[in-house]
Amino acid sequence: CKSQYGKHIGYYDAGTVAKTAQEMQIINEMRQALEEERFVIYLQPKMDITTDQACGAEALVRWQHPERGLIPPGVFIPVFERNGFIATLDYYVWEKICGMLRGWLDMGKEPMPVSVNVSRVSLYNPQLVERLTGLVEKYRIEYRLLQLEITESAYMTNPELMLETIHALRCAGFTILIDDFGSGYSSLNTLKDIEVDILKVDMKFLPVDEEVKKGEIILASVIKMANWLGMSVVVEGVETRMQRDFLIGVGADYVQGYYYSKPIPQKEYEERYVFVEQA
Numbered sequence: 001c002k003s004q005y006g007k008h009i010g011y012y013d014a015g016t017v018a019k020t021a022q023e024m025q026i027i028n029e030m031r032q033a034l035e036e037e038r039f040v041i042y043l044q045p046k047m048d049i050t051t052d053q054a055c056g057a058e059a060l061v062r063w064q065h066p067e068r069g070l071i072p073p074g075v076f077i078p079v080f081e082r083n084g085f086i087a088t089l090d091y092y093v094w095e096k097i098c099g100m101l102r103g104w105l106d107m108g109k110e111p112m113p114v115s116v117n118v119s120r121v122s123l124y125n126p127q128l129v130e131r132l133t134g135l136v137e138k139y140r141i142e143y144r145l146l147q148l149e150i151t152e153s154a155y156m157t158n159p160e161l162m163l164e165t166i167h168a169l170r171c172a173g174f175t176i177l178i179d180d181f182g183s184g185y186s187s188l189n190t191l192k193d194i195e196v197d198i199l200k201v202d203m204k205f206l207p208v209d210e211e212v213k214k215g216e217i218i219l220a221s222v223i224k225m226a227n228w229l230g231m232s233v234v235v236e237g238v239e240t241r242m243q244r245d246f247l248i249g250v251g252a253d254y255v256q257g258y259y260y261s262k263p264i265p266q267k268e269y270e271e272r273y274v275f276v277e278q279a
């Protein structure tokens with residue numbers, strides 16, 4: 001598992017870009033927010049569609065702001081991606097999740113895997129593999145418990161390096177998910193080149209209204225193709241009973257969405273899915 005890892009990928013200098021007042025405030029407050037543990041992690045269960053049982057979760061960060069309340073990641077993550085702070089926040093989230101998994105193990109629970117998001121900036125960080133393996137070793141958890149979601153769009157930045165990085169991560173024992181599969185311009189290329197375990201497809205990428213039939217055919221085909229290639233599929237953004245029934249019909253494996261549960265605070269997730277009495 002060696003690679004050309006280490007060559008640097010520059011993101012553009014945020015200083016040359018005009019910033020909005022909101023962006024300035026986010027940048028000014030981000031470090032203190034991190035120190036004061038104001039970034040909180042919510043968990044959204046992933047369900048096995050055939051059994052209706054939770055089989056894991058995705059970690060999703062929010063900013064608990066003293067004046068502005070709970071800020072969704074869509075507001076601050078794009079800013080952090082531009083100024084590079086996302087690498088710090090990603091690492092913080094990964095470590096919190098490793099700590100949480102360790103906590104469950106210490107309480108004698110058999111934890112289900114939790115996936116974390118790996119931003120493009122983190123993905124192309126030469127220390128990524130070391131940082132992740134370091135955490136898993138530090139918290140003494142199995143590699144399979146920390147799953148990594150890498151967005152398909154990161155592929156365009158440097159396909160070769162992304163393939164190598166994913167290869168190195170899989171060699172280490174991590175499970176890799178390609179997030180937002182189908183949203184990019186090169187999904188079929190991605191599928192041809194990349195060795196991953198799970199594809200995540202969002203219902204929102206499917207056409208609506210008159211185009212529904214087409215979207216259904218595309219989704220059904222992606223699921224078949226993935227299964228043929230030895231990958232499983234998580235369909236996210238599942239909001240209705242109708243969508244769920246359709247997904248069962250086309251052989252989807254796992255689902256995530258408001259139909260089952262919104263992302264919820266750790267405590268609530270534990271009550272509902274971890275500290276439940278075994279039948």
Ligand code: C2E
Nearest residue numbers: 060061072073074093117118119237238239256257258263
């Ligand atoms: P994502 O990774 O694609 O996460 C899925 C998003 O879909 C989440 O939004 C989730 O709350 C939302 N979602 C789940 N089920 C449904 C549904 O049924 N309907 C609809 N309409 N939405 C649903 P969220 O939590 O606002 O996160 C937005 C994005 O922010 C994420 O998209 C991810 O790209 C990024 N993000 C969140 N946490 C982190 C993090 O710790 N690190 C990094 N790098 N990015 C993160």
Ligand code: CA
Nearest residue numbers: 058117149179
């Ligand atoms: Ca994700």
Ligand code: CA
Nearest residue numbers: 179180200202
């Ligand atoms: Ca997604």
Ligand code: CA
Nearest residue numbers: 227251252253
């Ligand atoms: Ca299947």
